[in-house]
Amino acid sequence: MKIAVYELRQDEKNKLEELKIKHGIDLVSTGKTLNKQTLKLCAGCEGVSVLGRSSLDKELLEGLKKQGVGYISTRTVGYNHIDTAYGKEIGLRMCNAGYPPKGVAEFAVMLMLLTLRHYKPAMWRQNVNDYSLFGLTGQELGNQTVGVIGTGNIGTEVLRILSGFGCKLAAYNKGETEEGKRYARYVSLDELYRDSDIITLHVPLTEENRHFINREAIDKMKTGVILINTARGELMDIEALTEGIESQKIGALGLDVFEKEEGIYHADRKTDILKNRDMVYLRQFPNVVMTQHMAFYTRANIDSMVTWGIEGLLDMYHKGVCRQEI
Numbered sequence: 001m002k003i004a005v006y007e008l009r010q011d012e013k014n015k016l017e018e019l020k021i022k023h024g025i026d027l028v029s030t031g032k033t034l035n036k037q038t039l040k041l042c043a044g045c046e047g048v049s050v051l052g053r054s055s056l057d058k059e060l061l062e063g064l065k066k067q068g069v070g071y072i073s074t075r076t077v078g079y080n081h082i083d084t085a086y087g088k089e090i091g092l093r094m095c096n097a098g099y100p101p102k103g104v105a106e107f108a109v110m111l112m113l114l115t116l117r118h119y120k121p122a123m124w125r126q127n128v129n130d131y132s133l134f135g136l137t138g139q140e141l142g143n144q145t146v147g148v149i150g151t152g153n154i155g156t157e158v159l160r161i162l163s164g165f166g167c168k169l170a171a172y173n174k175g176e177t178e179e180g181k182r183y184a185r186y187v188s189l190d191e192l193y194r195d196s197d198i199i200t201l202h203v204p205l206t207e208e209n210r211h212f213i214n215r216e217a218i219d220k221m222k223t224g225v226i227l228i229n230t231a232r233g234e235l236m237d238i239e240a241l242t243e244g245i246e247s248q249k250i251g252a253l254g255l256d257v258f259e260k261e262e263g264i265y266h267a268d269r270k271t272d273i274l275k276n277r278d279m280v281y282l283r284q285f286p287n288v289v290m291t292q293h294m295a296f297y298t299r300a301n302i303d304s305m306v307t308w309g310i311e312g313l314l315d316m317y318h319k320g321v322c323r324q325e326i
């Protein structure tokens with residue numbers, strides 16, 4: 001099978017080379033995203049693999065089909081960047097990747113701890129030899145009620161970790177799981193909003209849940225609530241969040257993802273003119289901790305993403321079945 005790998009990062013190269021030798025695959029690769037200009041790289045390939053910055057809309061999917069591509073993998077868990085409904089309609093087969101939930105779950109818990117202990121202003125002070133304590137009074141994570149929205153692999157892992165801290169745990173999910181019930185009480189969304197000191201999101205982005213956390217939802221939350229998002233930026237209405245921070249209805253934000261982060265995150269932008277005003281405005285608050293979509297970024301996860309991305313294509317092509325077909 002011949003595969004074109006797009007958005008290839010340096011840290012993926014060893015694993016990709018290992019897979020190339022193991023499976024005897026013919027590979028072409030580029031660090032660039034898959035777009036109209038880079039489409040020709042996959043001429044003669046049966047499969048292509050991308051990460052999350054390639055936006056595979058109708059036009060691009062048709063372009064891939066015309067190049068003779070039949071199989072697409074995204075080396076990410078989320079696949080909101082692919083118009084999968086249209087892909088299926090034109091006969092393309094697609095799969096996503098998987099990785100163990102620990103990396104993202106631990107990162108979400110870290111954001112909770114950073115916000116609860118005012119680490120951001122404490123770090124600013126350290127850097128200028130200001131060792132004062134004023135305003136840095138923290139709270140123990142174990143004393144908080146945490147609401148976990150989404151109890152798939154990652155949400156459940158968050159619950160498992162937090163149970164060790166002694167938190168009171170509430171969960172919301174479309175269906176209750178046995179594993180979720182071991183750690184948390186499943187409640188309605190309104191109840192979760194009403195009772196939680198910290199709310200963390202672990203759901204995939206779909207057309208239905210865009211701006212899931214909006215003004216109406218925030219109004220139902222406790223004053224001083226801490227919101228954590230390691231899932232997708234578009235799950236939150238940034239204007240509503242900003243208003244919540246300004247009015248101090250929201251006590252703190254821990255955001256590893258941000259609405260319209262594409263084209264900004266995962267590259268050095270020091271000398272660029274950033275056009276995401278909300279991002280630039282929100283990041284200056286002492287109680288807003290932002291990271292560059294890196295909760296997934298562990299060695300184990302990277303290796304898993306590359307492996308699933310390549311082996312998913314091989315499985316669909318050679319065996320006709322694939323465990324993570326979309």
Ligand code: COI
Pocket residue numbers: 051052075076077078079231293296
């Ligand atoms: C995912 O796997 O869904 C991620 O969020 C990782 C990122 C490279 C898009």
